[in-house]
Amino acid sequence: MKGTARCHSVLSLSPGSGAVEVTVTVDSSLVQSGVGWNTTLSVANGSDLFSVVWLDPRGNNILTRINGVLVIKPGTQYEGRVELQANNSLTIRSTEPRDEGNYTVTMEAPASLDLTPNSKVLRLEVYVPVTNVSVALSASDVVEGNAELRLTCSALTGSNVTYTWRKGASVLSNSSRVTVSGSEVRIQPVNRNDADSYTCTVHNVISTSSHSQRLTVYYGPESAAIQRDFESDCVVPDQFLMGRSGRLSCNGVSVPAGVYKWFHKGQNIQNGSSIPFNSTRLKHGGNYTCTILNTKTNKEITASTQIIIVDYCLSVGAVVGIAIGAAAGLLLLILLIIFLVQRKRAQKNKAVNKPPLKTTFNQSEAKVLPWMNEYPEIRRGISPTPIYSADHMSVYSIYPPSTGSMVASTADGEFRLSSSRTTRSGKLSTLV
Structure with missing residues (x-):
């Protein structure tokens, strides 16, 4: 009781009568901290002090130092968690959300200095750091044409958070099919162009954490085609020389990659996207059909081709040679015609210039x-x-x-x- 009374008597008698206040400086009036962090409310004074008093957001005394004697009020949430620094700043260890609020510090100078007391208010905000961010899809298999897809972002911990979404390297924003709303993105309907990496970033003023989720959109198969690669250059379509090597390759647009099957003359002969031929035989001729199945979309398409195995054919090189020879012959014929025409014209001109023969006799x-x-x-x-x-x-x-x-x-x-x-x-x- 004496200590408390003394404290009250000192506080009531110590203010000076002068108009100049005790010099008190504050680094920042807003202090933002995280749960479990050690937080300091920084102040400094430029005068000799008689007393320093810190009050909590509810106006209760946390600690007091009078003439160098420090008294920390027992029985409060700060007991064992606070200390007064040499410059009279207040440090709170293992900050808790309940510590958030406005703190007041009051400094008094000795009466001999004739300075009035000075008070400052510092606001403490306590945030829960963001941890363990994740992105979830509303469907495990996303097929093109689905009516709706939702991407949801969540964090294990974090207070006063905001969300930012990115698709690839670009910030994701609202469009005719895409709606971005806080922790959720909604796509209606889904198409193949939506496939990409989606990143959700959760942040508050003290922390940031992100997570990316790859979105795969299944579609196809479509645009099936068969490519024929043989060691033969027959000019007639579908003809290939016997005894040569070659390959039939089937291609189609499909996500995921399709399952390929080959049929020759109606019989299933091989699986896979291609058929190799080490040495073609007459029996290899006929119709080949390739089927492509997408196991996610359950769609299937086919493509067919016809090959004819021959022991002789007119090659592209031969056709080119014939064409060159014909062109050369035509050129020579044209030159010959020009020569004969010019020769006849010269003879005609000579006959015109020859003196006429006499037709009468004298x-x-x-x-x-x-x-x-x-x-x-x-x-x-x-x-x-x-x-x-x-x-x-x-x-x-x-x-x-x-x-x-x-x-x-x-x-x-x-x-x-x-x-x-x-x-x-x-x-x-x-x-x-």
Whole structure:
């Protein structure tokens, strides 16, 4: 009782009468801490002190130091958990949620300093750290076309938490099919583009924790096709050379990967996505069918192909050679036609430029052979003028000579009597 009375008498008598307060500084008026942490409400003073008093959020005394004597109030939740630091800051060990609230510190200087007391209020917030975050799916097998899928985020511990969702590397936000609401994401309906890694981050002011969940959306099979790879380049479709190696491969779009089966002429011959052929035989020809089954969607599709095994075929290389030869022959033919056309055109141009031949005969231009002067009976200038032989026994021509020289051709061997002469008809050749 004496100690308590003394404390009250000191508190009532110690304030000075001056207008200047005791200097008290605070690092932050808001202190945020976690459950189980050691938390310090930091203050400092710039004056000599007579007393320091800390009150809890309910206004009850936690501890007092008067003239260097520290008294911690017994019987409170702070007993054994608090201490006063050298700078008069209050430290609370193993902070509990019930410790949260506004704490008041009051400092008084000795009366001799003539300073008035000064009080400061510091707020303590106590949070439960976030631990063990997880993401759960509303369905274990998610098939494209499902009406709804929910992703739910939870944490084992954590108070005053907020949630952030990411799809892959991007923040997930609301869209026509996706609704983000706190700890839950709802997708309506589901399609293959929703497949990705979804990350939920739970955080409060003192802690952060995340967890990722891979979402797989099952769909297919679809777009089935068979690829044929053989050591043969037959130009005729579906033909492949006998004795060569090859492979038939079946492909389809499916998540998960489909189950493949092969049928040849209606008989199941092999499972798996491909059929190898080490050496093709005639018996390998025929129709091949591939089926693809998705065990999650329970859908199945098929694809078929026809192969014909032959011992001889026209290869692509041969066809290319024939095409090249035909093209070369056509080119040569075109060049020949061009050459003949140009040659004919040149001959025509030469004929056009040649001086025209005379088509009329001028008797004054006629040349009389020297021996003709010996025969006055030859009446030159009168057409026709007969031309006789040297013995006057034969008539070679009754036509006038040309401007060139004339020679007698072989007589035709016929003789006729005319008046008193024998006439031999013959032919004359004109040399120009």
